[in-house]
Amino acid sequence: MTHELRLSLTLGYDGTDFHGWAVQPGLLTVQGALEEALGMILRRPVRVVVAGRTDTGVHARRQVVHLDLTDDEAAAVISRSSLSLEEALLRRIDGTLARVLGPKRGAVVVYEVRRVPRDFDARFSALDRSYVYRICDARGEWDPLTRRMAWWVPQPLDAALMAQAAGLLVGVRDFAGFCKPREGATTIRGLHSVRVLRAESGMLEVRLRADAFCHHMVRNIVAALVEVGKGAQTPDEVGRRLEGRDVRRRPAMAPPHGLTLDGVSYPPPEELAARAAVTRALREAEPPGEEQVNTSFP
Amino acid sequence: MTHELRLSLTLGYDGTDFHGWAVQPGLLTVQGALEEALGMILRRPVRVVVAGRTDTGVHARRQVVHLDLTDDEAAAVISRSSLSLEEALLRRIDGTLARVLGPKRGAVVVYEVRRVPRDFDARFSALDRSYVYRICDARGEWDPLTRRMAWWVPQPLDAALMAQAAGLLVGVRDFAGFCKPREGATTIRGLHSVRVLRAESGMLEVRLRADAFCHHMVRNIVAALVEVGKGAQTPDEVGRRLEGRDVRRRPAMAPPHGLTLDGVSYPPPEELAARAAVTRALREAEPPGEEQVNTSFP
Secondary structure, eight states: OOOOEEEEEEEEEOGGGSSOSSOOTTSOOHHHHHHHHHHHHHTSOOOOEESOOOOTTOEEEEEEEEEEEOHHHHHHHHTTOSSOHHHHHHHHHHHHHHHHHGGGTTSEEEEEEEEEOTTOOTTTTOOEEEEEEEEEOSGGGOOGGGTTTSEEOSSOOOHHHHHHHHHTTOEEEEOGGGSOOOTTOOOEEEEEEEEEEEOTTSOEEEEEEESOOOTTHHHHHHHHHHHHHHTSSOHHHHHHHGGGOSOSSOOOOOOGGGEEEEEEEOOOGGGHHHHHHHHHHHHHTSOTTOSSOOOOOO | OOOOEEEEEEEEEOGGGSSOSSOOTTSOOHHHHHHHHHHHHHTSOOOOEESSOOOTTOEEEEEEEEEEEOHHHHHHHHTTOSSOHHHHHHHHHHHHHHHHHGGGTTSEEEEEEEEEOTTOOTTTTOOEEEEEEEEEOSGGGOOGGGTTTSEEOSSOOOHHHHHHHHHTTOEEEEOGGGSOOOTTOOOEEEEEEEEEEEOTTSOEEEEEEESOOOTTHHHHHHHHHHHHHHTSSOHHHHHHHGGGOSOSSOOOOOOGGGEEEEEEEOOOGGGHHHHHHHHHHHHHTSOTTOSSOOOOOO
């Protein structure tokens, strides 16, 4: 069976009731639900490739996956409708996902199906990933309706100090101090930006963009920034934690439910192949099992 | 047992997992959970009086209740702490509510405990109630994280047309066309304002303020406005539905989960007694069981 067509899917999910992204036997995972729905439509086992795996309890607003279809499968999806393949598949996914999710219907939404070049790889072609971490830092703002998407912190945080500390982390740096290093895998990442801002809702948002993130990197950075916001650590202390210095005062990781993968960006079509080749080469220099690929290795 | 002290509590809740506000045997309700927590603290059955009962699935951001304590009970709450009664009770409620709610911890949050005059009545002293109804009117904005608090409508709505229709409803009017009238109970209400606005999140918000609302009035108004926003009805048709005219094209009520009781306002202390007397007199002219009291009866 040759696969003639490559499609990308953009999806969002509420990670609350899932055991993370990756398929695990006997557990409800986002990948598992999506692949089950796609399998019902294509009548065969389906595996998708994802841009960024997320941990248990972490959400996504614009996650990206890719999968391949044969021409025959595409024709079967369109069937006798007058819809395009993309529209027809989107509608079929809506229906089958609702059946797969049952009472959790709506916890995963596929926003878009796109035909992409064969060089497109949801994981290896990605230029960068954006995350947002939401914090409610006033008891009066602990809205029960947003309790599944925001970390409730009891005292007001100093956003300006947090932004100052965040600024010290930006750049191509070794984030060993903010993640659990794995034997043989680099912890050097290119953190393009970290913004700390107050949303209209009153929530504090930490918005981060990087070529890739080490495992638990965002949640460790956020925990450190919150310590600064409380006045329990200085921005300088956070800066010193880079490259593994001054690791004595390391707060517990921020909880997963405040974290959302906000988006993934890709280069223009003509650069997809080159980008994937670069990332894949770096990836293959590392032991298997690394969660997110590093592309800023010097 | 004489009750010497009257307290008001301000609370918020996620109505998703509750069978509405009002206590029902064998069912999880917000009132039931709150009274159980208060009963554990005061070691006696507790009944609270609420500003606005909410239906199954409806949320609240700033709901208000009152209850009475004896001096002895107040002393027992404070115990040996150096806290004020208000602070001590708030802390105790936090702990007991968490125990009562178990895995639903955080679904109800008490924000404030206040000592109020004996003339204060959470229900009868209220000047007006504010509700917000949230709508996601673009498929790309159907964020799984907000699916429990917003109505997902598949097509973009014309907010300007909706605002125009909303304007026709403002005033002291007979809302029989927007609620299920009850024998002997008036359906005249004073609707102070209806605003239709686009929030930073991209969601459409319908914000309503009235002295009181008939049962299902907000959800019927929102359903009518959404028909206008879709272009399926004209603002004039909505206007004609006032006073029961032109009831042919009545859309299904908007679902409960988009609706949140946003707040309740009260007069200054010196006017509490007079306000309660006025509302109570109107209330007693109606048969029992009416959900929300009307105070704008001419």
